Amino acid sequence: MAFDRGLVDWTIxxxxxxxxxSMRHMMGCAMLYLDGMVFGLVDENDIxxxxxxxxxxxxxxxxxxxxxxxxxxxxxxxxxxxRGPADVYDDADAMREWxxxxxxxxxxxxxxxxxxxxxxxxAR
Numbered sequence: 001m002a003f004d005r006g007l008v009d010w011t012i013x014x015x016x017x018x019x020x021x022s023m024r025h026m027m028g029c030a031m032l033y034l035d036g037m038v039f040g041l042v043d044e045n046d047i048x049x050x051x052x053x054x055x056x057x058x059x060x061x062x063x064x065x066x067x068x069x070x071x072x073x074x075x076x077x078x079x080x081x082x083r084g085p086a087d088v089y090d091d092a093d094a095m096r097e098w099x100x101x102x103x104x105x106x107x108x109x110x111x112x113x114x115x116x117x118x119x120x121x122x123a124r
Contacts, residue, residue: 003030003042007089011040011047014095018103039102041067041081047088048081049102052109058101080105 008030012021019035030042040049048067051059059082067081087094 002028002044004044004046005030007042007047008032010089011042011095011099014092015099018096018099034099034103037103037106039099039106040084047084049084049098050105050109051080051082051102052105054108055101055105 008023011032012023015021015034022033022036024031024033026041028043031038032040032042032047038050040047042048049059049064051066062085064082064085066078067083068076068078070076084098085094088098
């Protein structure tokens with residue numbers, strides 16, 4: 001799976017007034033970060049924004065489907081991401097509006113704890 005580099009560039013440009021947007025490759029997609037907080041991902045065709053229980057009603061009202069994928073065993077899984085509404089692809093204001101909703105979801109997410117470092121055993 002590859003991602004749409006043009007869509008990544010458009011998102012970075014449109015969201016620039018919000019802060020520093022960066023990208024990391026992850027499983028064939030481009031994960032998007034705004035000042036270090038994940039807010040979306042881009043696949044080969046679409047941008048998917050981070051969602052949560054608080055923002056799901058907004059995404060549902062806008063008709064934005066959930067990110068789903070098929071596992072090797074044929075089962076379907078979904079992640080807390082929603083496909084961006086049609087206007088985000090050509091309207092910078094819409095892109096920033098929905099990116100802000102996604103960023104808020106990211107900020108509400110529980111912080112992941114770093115694993116404790118194992119103590120080294122003294123050499124014998």
